[in-house]
Amino acid sequence: MAALAGTGTGTEGLFFWGTGTTGLAYYYWLNEMYMDIRIxxxxxxxxxxxxxxxxxxxxxxxxxxxxxxxxxIMSHKEMLDSGELPLERAASREKNQPLCMAQYYRLLGSCRRPGVDQDSQYLPSRERLNDEDRHVVVICRNQMYCVVLQASDRGKLSASEIASQILYVLSDAPxxxxKPAPVGLLTAEPRSRWARDREMLQLDERNQRNLELIETAQVVLCLDEPLAGNFNARGFTGATPTVHRAGDRDETNMAHEMIHGGGSEYNxxxxxxxxxxxxxxxxxxxxGLCYEHSCSEGIAVVQLLEKIYKNIEEHPDEDNGLPQHxxxxxxxxxxxxxxxxxxRFTQASQSVDKCIDDLDFYVYRYQSYGKSFIKSCQVSPDVYIQLALQLAYYKLYGHLVATYESASTRRFLHGRVDCIRAASTEALEWAKAMCQGEGANVPLESDREDEEESRKVKFSIYSKDHxxxxxRCAVARQTEVMVKNILGNGIDIPLLGxxxxxxxxxxxxxxLFKDEAYNISQCFLLSTSQVACSTDSFMGYGPVTPRGYGxxxxxxxxxxxxxxxxxxxxEDTSASRYAKSLQDSLDIMRDLLQN
Incomplete structure (x- = not known):
């Protein structure tokens, strides 16, 4: 991966070192992570x-x-087209290094295309055509509408004019x-199956045009109906109730809506x-948002939507007035x-519903403390939480597993992420010591939970100083691995190359790559990432392996x-049980460090 450096406020003026192999390395990674995956x-x-x-x-x-x-969205697009997107720089660890901004330009007007053997991406041209038509596709009750936001014959629509178009959709679709054909359901199918369905759709010229309108749209806007209460959190509900609610829905229910829509009978x-x-x-x-991950990491998506959301919050009066019709x-x-x-619609409905019924998802707010306390312990919040995740896993299973944490490599051209491996020897020794006498490897069957809890012996043969x-040794090791990754010295991307x-x-x-140890190292039973938001928002996803956690x-x-x-x-995993173990781990970490 080539190093990147430069000055200025946009992508112009950047200097890149390296050869054409830089792009090749990026596509190795892109295919491995996304394009070759068939699920x-x-x-x-x-x-x-x-x-x-x-x-x-x-x-x-x-x-x-x-x-x-x-x-x-349109204002942001105008900024991208004018080259006014500010260049971001590293805020820590060799500060002020310029960061690659390529993924910020891939958010709008892009789309993933299914292939029988390998997917591809539709990416918009970087040419700045100020007079081109720009549109979004609005979906309501499975009906799709093309809403033009900027046209060559009349320019950009105002917010009031856009509202009138949305009102038409909301009144027309019901x-x-x-019953409309739920074509969108096909995009939730395994990739090879959806690719063959897409080929069948394209046999009709009207369908071809529809697909083109969807793929070239700036974004897709989904106008949904609420999910039922059966998508609310199950089991452990935490020490305190969730903060945000919409009617009878909790935050777990709202997350289900964003991740998959609730099934064929819902969205x-x-x-x-x-x-x-x-x-x-x-x-x-x-x-909220559902986003296809191959074009960009979460940071670009979060920053864009939070900027728009904050502007709406700061200028609420602009919501007033009747739409123009x-x-x-x-x-x-x-x-x-x-x-x-x-x-195929019938088959896709059954397939999608089965996958959704299998998802065990839980939004948990730990409210005893946050990063203010962690920083007072002179520890990076990310490092601290990663160790808490390791301890929580050890408390349940008595061992650690290969753990994936995404580390940004945007200091390099085309850089996306490498893997911070949190399951270190130092983390294991600390987790073992913290769990002395607790009887790790606790069975997960709910009917045995109370019995196992009562049989735990809670004492420690180690002093608090030890x-x-x-x-501190585990923190030092985790910090070292994190820094190596963000500075381009990780192990997973070079091994992939x-x-x-x-x-x-x-x-x-x-x-080397046929060895059992390598295969074990690539099976991430714990897949994690920090998604820091300046608003009170959160992002979630499913596990990357059937036996794992996300x-x-x-x-x-x-x-x-x-x-x-x-x-x-x-049978060996439970989102609510892991959340409970996280609570216990964070509590005892506070007791260990607070004085």
């Missing part, structure tokens, strides 16, 4: 993000809020006769999971589907928000 995008790949709920009194409020979001057909950005607004005030109504996309595709010393290069040169994989976290000054996921089909 469905929702749950397995696309994260969902929940923002603080709104208060909608009328359907006009829904339309106005949607219009403000889309107006903000009144159409018959999973009201999606296009290939689209890089799907803005989701529910009539009860729940709103002088524009022609948006075009509804009509699909021509034959009997084979009709059958436990603190072991903790060597593996792929060996295949290209020799025609076969080197024996866990994202947002450290705030006085609390930490966790999104924990597992699969019900695995």
């Amino acid at each position: 469905p995008l929702p749950i397995n790949s696309n994260p969902g993000m929940v923002f603080p709920p709104r208060r909608f009194k009328t359907v006009h409020d829904v339309a106005h809020f949607a219009a403000r979001l889309l107006d903000g 009144c159409l006769p018959g 999973s057909g009201n999606r296009w999971f290939d689209k890089t950005m799907q803005l989701i607004i529910c009539t009860d005030g729940t709103w 002088h524009l022609p109504p948006p075009e509804r996309l009509e699909w021509h589907v034959g009997q084979p595709l009709q059958l 436990l603190r010393e072991l903790f 060597l593996r792929e290069a060996s295949v290209e040169v020799t025609g076969e994989m080197h024996e 866990c994202s976290y947002n450290p705030q000054p006085e609390q930490i928000v966790f999104c924990v996921s597992a699969f019900y089909s695995c």
Whole structure:
């Protein structure tokens, strides 16, 4: 990966060192992480993000809020086209190094395309055509509409004009006769199956045009109905209730809406999971995002939406006024589907519903302390939380597993992420010492939980000073691995490059990459990432392996928000049990360090 440095406020003026192999290394990584993966995008790949709920009194409020979001998207697009996007620089660890901004330019107007063997990306041209038409696709009750936001013959629409278009969709979609073809459900299928379905769709010219409109849209806007209460949190509910609610829905329910839509009877057909950005607004005030991960990391998506959201919050009066209705109504996309595709809708509904029923998801707010206390202990909040995740896993299973934490490598051209491996020898020794006498490897069957809890013997043969010393050693090791990764000295990306290069040169994989130890190291039973938000929002996703956990976290000054996921089909995992173990781990870490 080539180093990057330069000055200025935009991408111009940057200097790059390296050769064409830089791009090749990026595609090694892109194919390994995304394009070659054949499993469905929702749950397995696309994260969902929940923002603080709104208060909608009328359907006009829904339309106005949607219009403000889309107006903000267009303003951001104008900034990108003018080259005014500020260059970001590293804030720590060799400060002020310029960061690659490429992924920021891939958010709008892009889309993933399925392939039978390998997916591809549609990326918009970087040419700045100020007079080009720009549009979004709005989906409501499985009906799709093309809403033009900027046209060559009339310029950019105002927020009020956009609101009138959204109002038309909200009033038109529920009144159409018959049941619409849930074409969006097909995008939730395994990639090879969806690729073959897409080929069938393209046999019709109208369908071809619809696909082009969706793939070239700036974003997709999904206008949803609320999910039922059966998507609320199950089991352990934490020491305190969740903060944000919309009606009878809790934060776990809202996260389900963003990640997968709730199934074929709810909103999973009201999606296009290939689209890089799907803005989701529910009539009860729940709103957020589902995004396709291959184009960008979470930081670019979070920064864009938080900027737009904060502008809306700071200028609420702009929501006032009646929408302007002088524009022609948006075009509804009509699909021509034959009997084979009709059958596929039934099969896709069953497949999607089965995957959603298997998702064990839990949003947990730990509110005893946050990053303010952690910093007072002179520890990086990210390092601290990673060690808490290790301790929580050890308390349940009595051992550690390969753990993935994403580390930004944007100091390098095309840099995305490498893997911070938190399951170190030092973390293991500390976790063992912290769990002395607790009887680790506790069975997870709910009917044995109380019995096992009562049988635990809670004492420690180590002094607090010794436990603190072991903790400091674990902190030092985790910090060292983190710094190596962000400075380009990680191990996973170089090994990936060597593996792929060996295949290209020799025609076969080197024996190193056939070794059992290498295969074990690549099976991440704990997949984690920090998704720091300046608003009270959170992002979650599913595990990357059937026997594993997914866990994202947002450290705030006085609390930490966790999104924990597992699969019900695995008898050895439980999202609520892991959340409870996290609470216990964070509590005893505070007791160890607070004085």
